[in-house]
Amino acid sequence: MTRREILICSGTGCLSAGAEEIEDKLMDELWKHELEDKYPVTRAIKRTGCMGPCNLGPMIIIRPEDTFYGNLEPSDVETIVEEHLLKDRVVRNLLIEDDGHKVEEFQKLDFIQGQKKIVMRNSGDIDPSSLEDYLENDGYMAARKAITDMEREEIIEEIKESGLRGRGGAGFPTGLKWEFTAREDEDEKYVVCNGDEGDPGAFMDRSVLEGDPHSIIEGMMIAGYAVGANKGYIYVRAEYPLAIRNLQKAIRDAESEGYLGENLFNTQFDFNVELRVGAGAFVCGEETALLSSIEGKQGRPKYRPPYPAQSGLWDQPTVINNVETFANIPIIIEKGSEWFDDIGTEGSSGTKVFAVAGDVGNTGLVEAEMGTTIEEMIDIAGGVAGGKDFKAVQIGGPAGGTIPEEHIDLPIDYDSLEEAGTIMGSGGFIVLDEDTCMVDVAKFFLDFTQEESCGKCPPCRLGTKRMLDILDKITKGEGESEDLETLEELAETVQNTSFCGLGQASPNPVLSTLRFFREEYEAHVNEKECPTGTCKALVEAFYIDEEACVTCGKCTEVCPVDAISSGDESYSIDPDTCISCGECAQVCPVEAISEGDNE
């Protein structure tokens, strides 16, 4: 029998899908078959960070074969143990299917093959709570190299040459940012890691923090050494308990093993990291608001300049970078700027992690080389779900915009996205199929930013509210002819006069949908019609064909508003009560229910 290792994905997605149950069951089975010597818990069973294809959770990988089992039920575990572990036979019916054929190895999954893992190199592969595991995978080698072998200027030069740009959204060159702080002549400087990921559906930072916390500490340490800072803060939102737990352990372990503290790697360099937990205000992701929050003040943005690089935390020069940016640092130091610069496009080196969601086959985290086209991304994610047509993709979260079908071959990099009217943002990638109402999409994102406005400036606090009210009116069929113009005027004011990036970017989803899908708005306003049938108030009531009805009564059971009454010959729907949800039509066995007027 082969000596094996079983990796259980313990990212938040899989945990909520029941990974712990699978683990318990696995332990039971191993015990039952007296395999505890062969599979010692501490060595052979590994809880890893997020493996990526979240819709396949809970999932395990059995090594060395790299066999991947997904969508597991506790009852499957028995089979896996008896067949795979004891008899060395792959359980074929538990394998995942890609394009009609079963895939045995994790690396052979379409979803994985199309990706290039740099940031997520360790996530899903190592045990995030184990420093030992990280060290075995060359952990802290880059920091050792930087601190013992390299000059500060050399490091900054290396980062500059690599072409790494901030992964938090705006894409500011990281090396340049470091250089500004390094130039400041102050004794106290700080390195801050922005882990206040808050875009709806975004969880790349979360996965890195959960799955590979030491890489962030290492990245920050290198930054600290390069700019002359001895203190780092990681700001994580309280909604990420697993990330907080893993980070706390990582900091504690690094401290006790001498990877944090005084005289690191036997040099004069000291570096410490402290964890700060945010209370979950979206605006705290804005760097000046985040710094205020670390200082213990209310998280409200401040005027720039001065930029944090010159005057940040407690008015001292501060490097503030996003989680993903820091995760790139060790590997750049390790493999060199040239290697990194070769990946991606000319203006955007490296990779970007996207949280792929929406109407695709496989949702989850996808790390792809910069310059990958939208179409390729969708392919990696298993194409549009249910064989539907692709309509658009929303990139960049609530501050981003929507890109329609005609730009499906657009390469994803900072500059191309900006030209197309959106931003990289933190890497939200929501695929929308033909059934999606774009007014509804705009409303969804605006609802989010409106709710998350800190309230400091009127355009953001009130302008977004007013815009949302208009969108709400439009989706309810109460839109007036001048509404679209008012919407644009408001959007322009909010964009141009809001205090911080949150407000300035909040009209983007509205503006980009207006740009590419204006006729859909016009249909809502002028014809009082929702072309995709999403806006319930604009859809006509359903009716029952009396001839066809077999009076089975299934429709009455599912109707959420009790609009259907029974009769001897046929059931009937009260059009005034009906909300056109369509539940009845779906359950009707004889297809007697359809939308529209009976006449």
Added chain:
Amino acid sequence: MAEDKPTVATACMCGCSGCHMSFLDVDEFVKELAELLEFQSSHVIMDIKDIEEVDIGILEGTITNEENVEVAKEMRDNCEILVAWGDCACFGGIMTMRNFEPVEDILEECYIGKSDDESEIPDPEHVPALTEKARGLDEVIEVDAYIPGCPPSADIIRYGLEKLLEGEIPKLDKDKLRY
């Protein structure tokens, strides 16, 4: 009726007639006005209630019931230039305070809650029903000129009328605009 004199009609929606009172405060200018304008109807100076085709229509007050809606639309249909007098006509004024509560609650509070046992909510058959919200004129009809104020002073009203007589749509600048 002289052919070349512009004709004017004024009416009051839900309001206190304060703007009309302020209009009467223009004193002897009324005499001058009578030379320059032909009043077709105006409830403070004559007893004609029908609105006929006029050049200038002036409205005071908030739109709070079905009758107001009807009168406002009738005025709009019958005039060339429509002028809103006072805060109520321009922005809804004090009457919009009722918009904090649903109209049913307000009727209940006024006619049942604060009254003796016999009172009841008036029948819309006899008294025009309240609209759901109290609104300024421009939420119902198009308005050409705004003369806000509570009330606009006689001087401002006079200024507005003079501008109209000069053939201009009055627009109050920062020295004259008050509300």
Added chain:
Amino acid sequence: MSTVKFTVDGEKISAEKGETVMSACKKHGIDIPKLCQHDAMENVMACRVCIVEVNGEQIQPACGLKVEEDLEIKTETDEIKKYRRMNLELIYRSENHYCMFCESDGDCELQDLMWENGIDYFEHPRLFPDRPIDSSHEHIVIDNNRCIRCGRCVRACEEVVGNQTLAFGGRGLENEIVADADVPLKESTCVSCGMCLQVCPTGAIFNKHSMFKGIKDECDLTESTCLRCSVGCETEIYTRTGHLVEIEGAESEMESGGQLCEMGRFEPLVDRTEKIDDVIYKENETEKEMSLAKGLEKAAEVLDEGDKISAMASGNLTNEVLDSFSEAMRTHGALFDVVGAKRHRFEKEVKRRINMIEGHFIDDITEVMKADHILLYDTSVRDTHPVLASYIRRAAMNGTRLITIDAYEDRFWEHSDISISVESPKTQLTRLINQVVREGKGSIEDLTRVSSILGGLRVHPRDVMQVVKHLEESTYDIIILGSEIIDRWSIRHIFELAKLEGSYLISLNQASNQYIRSLETEGVYEEPDVAYVLAGDEDDQEDMKKLIENADFSIVQASKRSELTEKADLVIPSLTMFEREGTSVNINGEEKEVERVMEPKGELKSEREFFEELAEKR
């Protein structure tokens, strides 16, 4: 300071480097509209009304943008006007701005801007928010429904008053002004200074006693000096048809940021005590009213008959009144004293004995904000000199080490670095500090030597050592002596300490008019035949009360009824503080004008003339 040149609407302007565009424009008479900016506070760029176009591309707030060479600023482009109008309308329509029944109608910066921008109709509907109104406080109402979130009140409370009571709570549309951890203002740490309502640009925070009494434009304005304590804040007093409407701090006096305290801003508005208009003579348990002339004759007669006469005046009167009163009393052979003068006499004596020069006394109390250490002995200054207290709090917030010593509750406990509570007699503590400074200079032996005595005082020796250590480290330390200390030994020890350590001193007494320092006073007979008390507006002066209780016959001259007038045999009207005019000397030694705010209503028109006549009746 280097200067830079830049262009505003085509006009070349020079400004100091580091200055904001708004402040540079203001100096050149270009007013950029604004709502949140206030000269006394930090700029937060929240309201987005002062937006200007920069170099033809960017849009920036003028209150945040720093001037730079060749900057091209436009304040009134079509785009800027459009955005400004939109933001103003959103502010106006989203909160409950119904000018016609707002207290601030006519005194509102938002309303002014609406008019200035010619906004005569609205494109956006009202939101009708329904937020709670906090009217729990005795003087101040906070109506969050009218709040535009400019944050002036929050900044004033923190930066000007050093109090940090008001803050923003909630976010987005729910963002509103809260007191402390969202408690009713009445139950909060509010010191009732009213700075918040003075800076509020709309009707969101207003004065309960001034509301609906008239808009400022229609009031008479008198600029005067507050005589409630020796800080002597400059006031702007609004009256209408002879009635008091509102009192505000003069915002031109930027060091105080236009501050006043509860005593100066609210108390005169609340005062409902009955005014005294006529002379009242009490004989055989009955009260008899008489004319002012008769009263003067009666007073002269009583003074003539008396052998031991004591005269005492309030310390809150003007120089002129104090002079003429003391002159009249001396001609009648009385011993003369002023409230607060006793403390001053002790100080003079101590200074002579320890050979102390005047240089130790600070001639500008705002200096406390520059000190690196403050030793505050007697924390009653929070109640007796609230504006000075705000300077102390601001200093402490900005890193000045604050050491407080008090026998009662430490009224600066949130701010003090070392708080020492002593039991009476306080002298022992000061002596100890003194002794350690003089002999020991912080050695361990000193500690053990003094600790036995400290035990009896319930003071930890470590604290005393720390105080000494701090004073020794300090390069600029100020010792503030509260007005409740009238013990000679305490004064002596503190003065001695200041001399030893080279500290500066602020010495407070009960009088608001420091003219008492140049007046001849000598104390009074404790049991006189006749006591003549000139109380002015004062009503609860212990020394005055004691004096008339021990006198055979007592004359009280006061503006309103009080315990004093109840006990007096002869009551003569005096002017109120708003009817009086003259000069007064503040704690810095500056002579300030006290203006007549209201015409005297009674028979008495001039106190000086009255006393001159009284002197002649000898």
